[in-house]
Structure formats: C-alpha cells, structure tokens
Amino acid sequence: MSNIDSALEATARIGTPLLLAGLGETILERSGLINIGIEGVMLLGAFGGFCAAWASGSPIVGAGAGMLCGGFLMLIFALIVLRFHADQIVTGMAINLVALGVTGTIWLNMSHMGSLLAPTFSPVFPNNKIPLLGPLLLSQTPVTWVAIALIAGTWYYLERSERGMELRAVGENPAAAEASGISVLACRWKACFAAGVMGGLGGAFLTISQTASFAPNCTKGRGFVALAAVVLGRYSPLGTALACLFFGAAFYARDAFPSGKIQTDLVEMLPYAMTVIALCLKSQSMRAPAALGKRYVR
Amino acid sequence: LKTFSPKSLIWPLLLIGATLLILAVTIKLSGQSEVLEAYREFWRGSFGTPNALAVTATRTAILTFYALGIALSFQAGIINIGAEGQSRIGAIIAGALGTGAIGAKLAAAPVLTIPGIIVASTIAGCLWSLVAGILRYWRGVPEVISTLMLNLIALLLARYLLSDSTLLRGATIFQQSDNLPDALQFSRWNNTEFHSGILLLFPAVLLCHVYLFHTRGGFAIRAIGANPIAAEVCGIKSRKTGLITFGIAGAFAGLGGAIGILSYGQLTADPTYPDYGFMAIAVALVADLKPLRILPSAILFAGLEVGTRAMERNAGVSHEVVYLIEGMIILAVLVRNRAGALEISTSAAQAAE
Numbered sequence: 001m002s003n004i005d006s007a008l009e010a011t012a013r014i015g016t017p018l019l020l021a022g023l024g025e026t027i028l029e030r031s032g033l034i035n036i037g038i039e040g041v042m043l044l045g046a047f048g049g050f051c052a053a054w055a056s057g058s059p060i061v062g063a064g065a066g067m068l069c070g071g072f073l074m075l076i077f078a079l080i081v082l083r084f085h086a087d088q089i090v091t092g093m094a095i096n097l098v099a100l101g102v103t104g105t106i107w108l109n110m111s112h113m114g115s116l117l118a119p120t121f122s123p124v125f126p127n128n129k130i131p132l133l134g135p136l137l138l139s140q141t142p143v144t145w146v147a148i149a150l151i152a153g154t155w156y157y158l159e160r161s162e163r164g165m166e167l168r169a170v171g172e173n174p175a176a177a178e179a180s181g182i183s184v185l186a187c188r189w190k191a192c193f194a195a196g197v198m199g200g201l202g203g204a205f206l207t208i209s210q211t212a213s214f215a216p217n218c219t220k221g222r223g224f225v226a227l228a229a230v231v232l233g234r235y236s237p238l239g240t241a242l243a244c245l246f247f248g249a250a251f252y253a254r255d256a257f258p259s260g261k262i263q264t265d266l267v268e269m270l271p272y273a274m275t276v277i278a279l280c281l282k283s284q285s286m287r288a289p290a291a292l293g294k295r296y297v298r
Numbered sequence: 299l300k301t302f303s304p305k306s307l308i309w310p311l312l313l314i315g316a317t318l319l320i321l322a323v324t325i326k327l328s329g330q331s332e333v334l335e336a337y338r339e340f341w342r343g344s345f346g347t348p349n350a351l352a353v354t355a356t357r358t359a360i361l362t363f364y365a366l367g368i369a370l371s372f373q374a375g376i377i378n379i380g381a382e383g384q385s386r387i388g389a390i391i392a393g394a395l396g397t398g399a400i401g402a403k404l405a406a407a408p409v410l411t412i413p414g415i416i417v418a419s420t421i422a423g424c425l426w427s428l429v430a431g432i433l434r435y436w437r438g439v440p441e442v443i444s445t446l447m448l449n450l451i452a453l454l455l456a457r458y459l460l461s462d463s464t465l466l467r468g469a470t471i472f473q474q475s476d477n478l479p480d481a482l483q484f485s486r487w488n489n490t491e492f493h494s495g496i497l498l499l500f501p502a503v504l505l506c507h508v509y510l511f512h513t514r515g516g517f518a519i520r521a522i523g524a525n526p527i528a529a530e531v532c533g534i535k536s537r538k539t540g541l542i543t544f545g546i547a548g549a550f551a552g553l554g555g556a557i558g559i560l561s562y563g564q565l566t567a568d569p570t571y572p573d574y575g576f577m578a579i580a581v582a583l584v585a586d587l588k589p590l591r592i593l594p595s596a597i598l599f600a601g602l603e604v605g606t607r608a609m610e611r612n613a614g615v616s617h618e619v620v621y622l623i624e625g626m627i628i629l630a631v632l633v634r635n636r637a638g639a640l641e642i643s644t645s646a647a648q649a650a651e
Binding site: 034036076080084086087089090091093094095096097098099100101102103104105106107108109216221224227228231263264265266268269272273275276279280288292293 | 324327328329377379433437439440442443444446447448450451454455457458461576579580583616617618619620621622623624625626628629632633635
C-alpha cells in the first residue's frame with residue numbers, strides 16, 4: 001500500500017469510534033441534553049463488547065453487547081437527569097466515574113486468567129487495489145461501514161425526517177414542543193438510548209476491531225474528543241463527521257511520524273485547543289440548541 | 299452548626315453503609331481474601347497507623363482545596379469542572395520555579411520562597427480558571443465545555459513540557475522533572491507524609507465559610523446562584539461576581555497543585571494526585587456545598603481512597619472500585635437533592651437566560 005492509502009486507511013479506522021460516539025452525541029445534544037459521560041459510555045461499551053466477544057467467540061455478539069452496555073448506562077443517565085431533574089454535567093461526570101470503576105474492578109478480577117484476546121472483525125476486502133474507495137471503505141471492517149452509513153442516516157433523521165424535526169424542536173424549545181403535542185420526555189429518553197447504543201458500539205470497536213484486548217481506561221479520552229467534534233461540527237451530523245475524520249487524520253499523523261519529529265502531546269491537544277478557539281471566535285454563529293443542558297420540568 | 303440534630307447524621311451514615319456494602323461485594327467477587335481481613339487492611343491503610351493517618355491527612359488537604367473552589371462555583375450556579383486542569387497549571391508553575399537554575403537560587407531562602415512559589419501557583423490556577431470565566435461572560439461559551447477542554451489541554455501541556463529537556467524535563471527519566479532541592483520541599487514530620495502545608499487547610503476552610511456566609515461578596519455569589527435576575531435588580535453585578543468566583547475556584551485548585559508538588563518533590567507526567575479534581579465534586583456535593591462540612595466529607599473520601607489502595611496492595615482487591623463508589627455517591631446525592639440547593643440555583647439561572 002502506498003503512503004497515501006495507508007494514511008486514508010488509518011484515518012477512517014481511527015475516526016470510526018469517534019464518528020459513532022460523535023453522531024450519537026449530536027442526536028442527544030440536538031434534543032437538548034449534554035452528556036459528558038460519553039467517555040464512560042464508550043469505556044463500558046469497550047469492556048462489555050470485549051467480554052461478550054471473548055466469551056462467545058464472535059465479534060458480532062461483542063458488538064451487540066457493547067451497544068447494550070452503552071444503551072443501559074445512558075438509560076441510567078436518563079433516569080437521573082429526566083426523572084430526578086439532576087444537573088446533566090454532574091450526572092455525566094458520575095457516569096464516567098461509575099464506568100471507570102466497574103470496568104477497572106471487574107478487569108482486575110479477570111486479569112488472573114492471563115492475557116485475554118477477543119476475536120476481531122476482519123476487513124471486508126483486504127488488499128484491494130482500488131484507489132481512494134479501497135482504503136477508505138473497502139478494506140475497513142463492517143463497523144466502519146455502519147459508522148459511515150450512520151453519517152447519512154443521522155443527517156436524514158435530523159434534517160429531513162419528521163421525527164428528527166420533533167427532536168430538534170424539543171432541543172430548541174421544549175415547552176413549545178410539549179404544547180404542540182410532542183412528548184419531550186419520551187423523545188429525550190429515546191435520544192439517550194440511541195446515543196448510548198452508538199457510543200457503546202464506538203467503544204466496542206476499540207476492543208474487538210482495532211485491538212483484540214481490553215485495558216483499564218482504554219478509551220483514553222476519545223469520548224471527550226467526540227464531544228469536541230460535536231461542538232466544532234456545529235451540532236450538525238455532517239460537520240461532526242468531518243471533525244471526527246480530521247481528528248482521526250491528526251492522530252494518525254501523531255502515530256506515523258518517528259518520535260521527536262512531531263510533538264505527540266501537542267497533536268493530542270489539537271481537538272481540545274481547536275474547540276476552545278472555535279468557540280471563542282464564533283460562539284455566536286455556532287449557536288448550540290437553545291435548551292442545551294437546561295433542566296426541563298413539565 | 300447551630301442546626302445540628304441527630305437526624306442530619308442519617309444520610310452520611312447511609313452513604314457509609316452503602317460504601318461498605320459495595321466494598322464487601324467487591325472483596326467477595328475478587329475472592330482473594332476474607333471480607334473482615336480486607337476491611338482490616340482498609341482500616342490499617344487509611345486511619346489505623348500514624349503513617350496511614352498522615353497519608354490520609356495529605357489527601358484530605360488536597361481534596362479540601364479543590365472542593366472549596368467547586369462548592370463556591372456551584373453555589374454561584376457555575377458548573378466549573380476545571381479543578382483538574384487548574385491544579386495542573388499550578389503544579390507546572392511550582393515545578394518550573396522549584397527545579398533547575400531558578401530552583402537552586404530559590405533554595406537559598408526557603409522561608410520566603412516556599413510561600414512565594416505557593417502564591418505564584420495559586421495565581422496561575424486563578425488565571426487558568428479566568429480563561430473559562432472570560433470566555434463565558436464575553437463570548438457566551440458554556441463553562442462546562444471550556445473547563446473540560448482546558449483540563450485536557452493543561453494535562454497535555456504538562457506532558458509536553460516534561461518531554462523536552464530544554465523545558466522542564468529532568469536529566470534522568472523521561473517525562474519527569476528533576477527533584478526539587480531539599481530546602482524547597484516540605485519537611486516531613488517523623489518520616490511520615492505529614493507536612494506543614496496541610497495546615498493551610500484550616501484557614502482555607504474558615505475563610506471560605508466566612509466569605510460565603512458572612513460577607514457581601516459571598517452573599518453576591520449565593521444570590522447570583524439562587525436567582526440572577528433578582529440579584530441584578532438588587533444591584534449585584536452577576537458578571538463581576540461570576541468572574542470572582544471563577545478566580546477563587548482556580549486559585550484553590552492551583553494551591554492544591556502546588557502543595558502536591560512541594561510535598562512529592564517533583565513534577566511528573568500524571569498529576570501527583572490524579573482525578574482528585576473530579577473526586578472533589580463528590581466531596582463538595584456530599585457536603586451540601588457548605589465549606590465547614592467539606593472537611594469531614596474530604597476526610598471520608600481521602601480515607602476511602604487511601605484505604606482502597608492499601609486493600610489493593612495487601613488484599614488483592616481492586617482500587618478502581620473507589621471510582622464506582624464515588625460515582626454512585628454523586629448519583630445518590632443528585633437524586634436526594636432534587637429539591638436541594640443545586641437544583642434551585644440552576645433552575646433559576648435557567649429562568650434568567
């Protein structure tokens with residue numbers, strides 16, 4: 001493979017978990033909820049996906065389990081935030097801590113079984129010679145295909161479908177949405193579950209596709225990168241996807257160059273610094289959903 | 299303190315009971331040792347020996363500093379989750395001043411320079427926090443996103459500075475600074491971890507309490523948290539008060555970062571006390587955001603943290619369970635507080651926007 005091809009291949013591969021989590025978070029934020037627990041959702045998805053794949057011998061079962069784990073954790077988030085009207089940020093923080101604690105504790109108890117390896121997804125068409133499409137799509141695993149399909153799916157859902165319009169209405173003005181007959185709570189519960197499922201799959205991708213093993217805190221801040229991508233992408237699915245792929249490329253560049261040539265820590269800082277700078281320059285034009293992060297009591 | 303009643307103890311006791319239960323389940327699951335045996339290790343590692351007490355005391359001080367800043371912010375309706383990053387910036391400044399040529403010079407008069415380093419770190423933490431404050435009040439950037447991003451930036455900045463030997467990297471090991479000169483490190487009492495920096499926590503708690511509940515400035519903080527519109531009508535400038543709150547919170551975090559470096563003796567790639575900035579949110583919430591209650595709350599959480607580490611060393615039980623317990627405690631407090639202070643303050647802030 002040529003250099004460009006391997007760069008494209010790596011960009012799509014590294015971008016996949018960011019895409020999955022970022023698109024889920026986009027849907028959630030458009031419904032007016034912000035979840036900084038996305039990091040924990042990914043971590044639990046990575047762990048659940050790994051365990052299920054290892055126990056069953058099938059990466060597909062693992063992916064399913066990762067999605068369920070993420071969805072379950074987000075249902076807890078929804079319960080605390082929607083039923084008990086708690087602060088979303090503090091709840092998200094607690095979700096992160098819970099995921100870190102659960103996975104770390106169980107993992108230590110599993111580690112005496114020796115080094116565990118899970119079965120992984122394999123590329124659909126490895127070693128193909130097709131330019132551009134080959135490395136970006138064909139030689140990726142099915143999970144990446146799902147992620148790319150979800151870019152279009154999320155875009156259609158949010159921007160073109162009636163349900164998506166309702167969800168955006170809930171995120172902009174929940175009281176008005178409620179008055180026009182939309183159930184704000186039902187809409188947000190569903191958005192939470194969807195974001196959890198997508199974040200969980202993104203996490204599972206790390207342990208049953210990119211690598212075959214789990215390590216404590218193996219998501220290493222990818223959830224926060226996805227969060228940054230949503231803000232940079234101006235809360236739109238296409239923008240988020242572009243930001244995720246850009247960060248994927250940046251992280252590839254960090255790993256590909258010999259150490260010393262490129263400051264790895266500064267590259268890793270890129271998503272966060274860009275988000276702060278973009279918010280600072282353009283916070284008016286990249287307006288968040290009006291009800292984002294606010295408590296809604298019917 | 300005036301309103302003390304035995305009833306107010308029910309809730310903390312409930313949390314402690316739940317904590318012990320989660321610990322017991324974890325110990326059972328790990329199957330490495332008997333529950334009572336593991337509990338004994340927990341006690342010996344957290345409060346049972348003078349050495350353990352000293353370790354718990356140092357952790358209590360750090361948690362208290364962070365939690366005071368968080369409590370003030372939350373009282374003002376500002377969800378500042380940036381203690382981790384603000385303390386990191388404080389630590390970087392302490393490391394930069396304490397090592398190398400500057401450190402060698404400063405070591406000549408430690409009586410003057412140790413307080414100097416602490417003040418410099420405090421100011422640095424304050425400025426780092428003010429970045430988020432300024433972004434919020436001048437550019438409308440939500441402090442949640444900015445403090446979260448500034449945390450990660452600060453952590454990576456420290457790593458970057460430590461990976462280059464022309465900057466802060468020490469002569470020997472990658473991503474570690476040189477040791478601070480002995481004169482600049484807190485002297486340890488009787489070979490325990492106990493050091494004089496801990497004593498700063500008592501004036502800090504008292505000052506915070508008096509400021510929050512017995513001064514105009516503190517009243518303004520509580521007022522903009524409770525109802526920004528009413529506060530503005532009464533002539534309280536919410537922007538000014540908010541910025542002051544950001545500054546104080548950052549100063550406390552920076553102070554914590556400096557104390558960590560001066561007692562540990564060097565700057566490392568990971569924070570001296572990693573994740574304490576998040577742990578402190580649990581400390582502040584359990585204390586109902588009241589400075590005087592933060593001290594007992596911090597003692598409990600510090601004991602939990604130190605004790606579970608001892609359990610991991612001596613009884614094979616995972617220390618990570620501490621994160622689970624903290625997360626659960628935060629969720630429990632949030633559920634209980636649904637008519638509590640935090641709720642009222644943020645829903646009023648919402649009404650104002």
